[in-house]
Amino acid sequence: YVSEGSIKKKHVTISNTDSQIIARVSRLVKEQGSNYIIWKVLRRGRSKPCFNVEITNSLLSRLLESLFGKGARVKRLPSWIHQISRENKLAFLTGMYRGDGSVEHSKRGRSDARSYTTTSHALAVDLWLLLAGVGVIASIKRNKKKNAWAIVAYGHQADFLGEGLKKAVRKQNIGFALGRGKVYLSIRKLEREWYSGPVYDLNSGGDFTPLFNVHNCWVFPKGQNKVNIGLGVSKAGLDRRNRRFNKQDNLQGLIDEYVGANSVIKNPRLASGEDDGDNAKGNWQVPVRRQNDCMVANGFAVVGDAAWLPRPLDAGGIGPSIYAGVILGKVVAAALEANDASQESLWGYNVEYMKTHGFQMASFEVLRRYLQTLTNEQINYGMKHFLSEEDIQAITDRKHPDFNRTQFFNPAMWFRVLGDLNLARGLRYTAKKSQTLVTHNLEYPDSPGRFAAWRDHLRGELRETVEKFKPLDALQ
Structure with missing residues (x-):
């Protein structure tokens, strides 16, 4: 269905020019007890006819639509498919490539390439990640004329797709594949180092938590008597906090305060080994917003x-x-x-x-601005009542949340909304604005000529959020 299927009301239609595939689909449909018909279409200018299997099963129709979407341009893979066994992943990929896979013969002596073509950008990215999950390093290419995407693999990666989708990868992959917020690296050598002892994290309480938004903090053991401690905060937020509480804290001072309060750390001193050099301590700045609109x-x-x-x-x-x-x-x-x-x-x-990759960053910028207007209590209430487990997991995985629970028209949500009406309104606004920004960014201009108009529209959308979301400490 993902490769060559369509849905119309109570019917699911599978189309293919391969009579063996059609025969297998027919057998499977017959085994599960659904009614079906088969017809053949002769296409002008084509040597092979197209066979169609039309299955009458409203439950199957609804199931396939909920799992994979309806319509060629909006098809996708469900998130759980990346968690299934390797054997099942390979079986699924086999079906997809039998349906819409092809071989691109090289004209320059290079190895042939295996490709899969789809008009759905979401499906292209999902397939790309699924291939990475079984060790195939592929790339995504766009065909502007057909408004379609091709997932292409070369070399021994292509051989694997063409000959052994049901077998494990036997050759070592070289290079890496990248997806939404994740990098998949080939492991060439693995060494184990045993560690016994506590691992620490930094926590901060109270209404204002400078570490929650735009934070990066760590405590990494580096030996029996050595540890690496790091902390990152929003400089503007820390400056506002200092003014609010009449303090003069800086990054080094906050780390020193943590070290002094940690009873496990005895007689702390800066590292002075040969590998430490000038790296015993230091600080630097990191820009935190969406990527440059034009790079x-x-x-x-x-x-x-x-x-x-x-x-x-x-x-x-x-x-x-x-x-x-x-x-x-x-x-x-x-x-x-x-x-x-x-x-x-x-x-x-x-x-x-x-x-x-970058299409979600502007919406993350809006989400950060919104979070900086909330107290810890509001954040806890929102995560408990308004965010689903999938949303929280998406944020943890550095993906964009769907905010499914922000559809507040469901009567079951009304009591939660009344519990903190302003919080609900803000989250609803953030969800809608995020979707608007994602849609706008996916329409990034293909040439410099239309860039100015696209950029001006983006800045207008973001300017509205800057005015709406003032940091919590800036309002007091």
Whole structure:
């Protein structure tokens, strides 16, 4: 169904030119007791006819729609498919590639490529991640003329898709695959180091928690008598907190305060070993917002912190920077081969990063601004009553939450809403604004000519949220 299926009311139709696939589908339908008919369509200019199996089963129709979506452009894979066994993943991939897979024969002596084509961007990204889960490193290419995406694998990755989807990967993968907020690396060597002892985390209570939003804190054991301690906070938030409580705290002072309060740490002193050098202590700044709206100019491109890539919610920038670096490397290589380093030639870097990763960052920026207006009690109430487990897990996995419970028209939600009406209104606004921003970012212009209008619209949407969401400590 995902590859070659459609739904119409109580009917599910599976179409394919392979008579063996049609025969297998018919047998499976017959075994589960549904009524079906088969018809053949002769297509002008095509050597092979197309066979269609129409299954009459309203329950199956509703089930497939809820799992995979209805319509070729909105199909997707359910999130739980990434948690099933490897054997079942390979079986599912086998069916998908039999339905819509193809072989691209090389014209330059390179190995053939295996590709899967879909008009659904969501399905393309989901398939990309599913392939990574079984060890296949693929790439996503867009066909602008057909408004479709192809997931392509080369080399021994392609051989695996063509010959052994039912078998385990036997060759070691080289390189890495990247998805929404995750990087999948090949493991070349694994060493175990046993550690026995406590591992500490930083916690802060009270109405104002500077570590909750835009935070990055850690305590990593590095030996029997050595530990690495780090802390990151919003500088503007810390400045406002200092003014509010008449303090002069800074990052180093907060770390020193933590070390002094931790009874397990005895006689603390800075490391002075050969590997420490000038790295015993230090601090730096990290930009925390969405990525730069445009990351290229004539003969120029930015990546990493220079492009404002760290995630707005947690300031994590390594994953986005690696991801963007891979995209930029491909774009620059193509530009050098074409002897064209103009902004237009480099524009694909903007487009691919936005549509595969950066599309959610502006909405994360809005979510961060909203969270900074709340007390700890409101955050706890919202997570308990308004956010689903899936939303919380998505945020934990650095993905964009769906905010399914923000549909407050359900009478079962009314008592929760009345418990904190302002909180509910703010979350509802954030959910709607997030969806608006995601939709707008996925429509990133394919060329510099339409960029100014797109950017102005984005800034207008964000300007509204800046005015609406003032940090909690700035209001008091």
